[in-house]
Amino acid sequence: MGMIWDSVKEITGNVLHLRTKFVTNKRLDGQVVVITGANSGIGRETALQLSLLGAKVIMGCRDPKRAGSAVDYIKANNKNAVLSVIQLDLSSLESVRDFAKKVSQKETNIDILINNAGIAGTPESQTKEGFEMQFGTNHLGHFLLTLLLLPLLKGAPKARVVSVSSGLYKVGKIHFDNINLRDGAYAPMKAYNQSKLANVLFTRELAKRLGPNSTISAYCLHPGAIKTDIVKTDKLYERFLANIVSSLLFLTPHMGAQTSLYCALEDSIENETGFYYENCKKVDLKPIAMDDKTAAKLWELSTELVNLEEHLNLPHVKQQAWEQVQL
Template identity: 70%
Template sequence: MGLIWDGVKDITGNVLHLRTKFVTNQRLDGQVVVITGANSGIGRETAIQLTLLGAKVIMGCRNRERADRAAEYLMANNMHAVVIVIQLDLSSLESVREFADKVSQNESHIDILISNAGIAGIPERQTVDGIEMQFRTNYLGIHSRQLWPTYIDINHNFYAITRVVSVSSFVYKVGKIHFDNINLRDGAYTHWKAYNQSKLANVLFSRELAKRLGANSTISTYSLHPGVIKTDIVRNYRPYVKGLYNMIGRLLFLTPRMGAQTSLYCALEDGIENESGFYYQVCKKVEVSPIAMDDTAAERLWDLSVDLVNLDAHLNLPSSY
């Protein structure tokens, strides 16, 4: 019931135009922002707004053709935009590592990392390394810590990351981390179960990362629900579902531009540095459900993630417990 009520409130806010638009006077000249999934939807709109503020935006996208079109769109909306496209398939650990190598070869620092890419509604599928596709793409790919070894390895603070932003969803509330069957094999898979698990993982990761970095860290981490938005995330659903979604979406759902506002808030808002690890909705911090405050589960998920990506021991952040 809680999730349904949240959905009703979310859509009511959309229809009545009660959503908050983030406004800032700060400039991001000289700053570098990495955004995954920036070739469409709220990722592309987030990228547009950040280039308008002067940031260099690195778009990490699986489909190079779509990413190039999105980059052209960004530059058409801002003739001064500095946009770089680097192919990134979050379902492949090899691709993640190649992306990290290319970024580190060309950039002396990264200021903001926005984990925006996501998939939903796919049939049961596993990656080449045997991991359930939604868990790998929506969570493990960008949060593998193989991608950003130098921001994890505090002693070699090469990347000057200040904020790590994870786009989750309010469906985390009905999610569960299936530690005994993380890949949902042997008939356990449904696309919703997999999606909800990945979105809960985003929230738990953000909370755990904040704890491991510690109160004195210059890095802040946030997770968020962007709102009920009309995007192409339903592209993998059956045609009749997509048709219904598009029909309802035109009337009730947020545009991608408005859906990007909480991502921008978490990435840029002054004064929330001490709120690291928290969860945001409609450009404000909100209390999470008990399932997302389970410190034992968050630590266990962290350790499992380290094992799944074969993270070198010296790159791992120690537990704060």
Template identity: 55%
Template sequence: MKKAESAIDDMKGVNPSADITALKLDLSSFKSVRQFADELKARESAVDILINNAGIYQCPEWETIDGFEMQFGTNHLGPFLLTLTLLPLLKSAPVARIVNVASGYHEIGKIHFDNINLKNGTYDPEKAYCQSKLAMVLCTREMARRLGTESNVKCYALNPGVIKTDLQRHQNYSQTMMNMMFLTPEMGAQTTLYCALDEKLDNESGFYYDFR
């Protein structure tokens, strides 16, 4: 919440009249997701844009409080529950967008239906991350199909590129390499903003967009 409040201060420094509120949300906890959704429903009658962006990258073998593999639980199951819970508010907006920030790693991912939590010595940080991001892309496609072409809610998945943030905290990347090869957060946000705001995408849904 301290980071959120700091971000609000930064945004109000650019636009002092901006009306911004930060609400606590832990996507690795179903209880937290439901509490967040309840609080948002009490505040708002509609949601125009939902961007599912928070996540975790190639962490050690951990479990969420609900007993799921941490990357699958945080990157996919938490946002999936949040999206379904907020769907009535999204449908209440004139036009709404669900934007799922995935990764190019989904291309080498596989959904391990027989061992979704990668138990019994099969856990690998990269394998778990790729599975979670593939799940996001597939979910985006299927949600668009189920909502239908006439729905006011459109769905988008995207690869923002490799961005210099705290996401890599479980990896041993050098600062020199990150400075040379990684996108800045401002550049890394552009594909997300494109999917969230560009009017050219008004009639598209269920597709995947890449920063390249």
């Protein structure tokens, strides 16, 4: 019932235009921002808004054609936008590594990393390396990318890692006994919810392992129910129905980007890390997302699955140190 009530409140807020719009006078001139999935939806809108503040925006996009259209859109709304596009397919760990290498060749530091890209509701399929598509794309791809880019994030005076999750983490579960949901265990939303819970657990564990003295802060968020093309289906009637419903009840990408912008820019949360945000404010997590043993187990499993180089891994931190981070 709790999840249903949360959904009713959210949709009501959307329809009645009760969502918070983030406003800032901050300038990002000279700062470097990396955004995944910046070719459409809230990723594109986030890229536009950060470019208007003067940031140099690196757009990680899977489809070069759609990326070109996104650049045209941003340039039409901000002729002074400083943009670069680097191909990135988060369902391919090889592509993730290639993207990180190219960014490292271009930049000496990153000020903000926004792990925005995501897929939902896909038919059962696998990533290039054979992982369940939603878990592999939404979690493993961003897990590897973040750790590959940590040296550049550490190069900035203060850096932020912002990961777009979903309120559906609340009904998620990490299926350690069958992480790829094979042998008939797959269901589209079951896989999506697992991946979104993984985003939250990753954020908390990243903050924990970076420690209280880190110059990098980590945030995760629920952007709201947004009209985007995240739902991938080849059935015309499903797409038609999704478009009708989303037009009536869901947020525009502009409003959906507000909490991402809040987590990336808000001064008052500069020293917070490992927390979760909705509608431009910090909210308490459900117990399922605060299980530190599960978070640590997921981290270790993820390092194995992506074959993470030992020097890029972050050591496990004892509970007392984690409590210091969360103060």
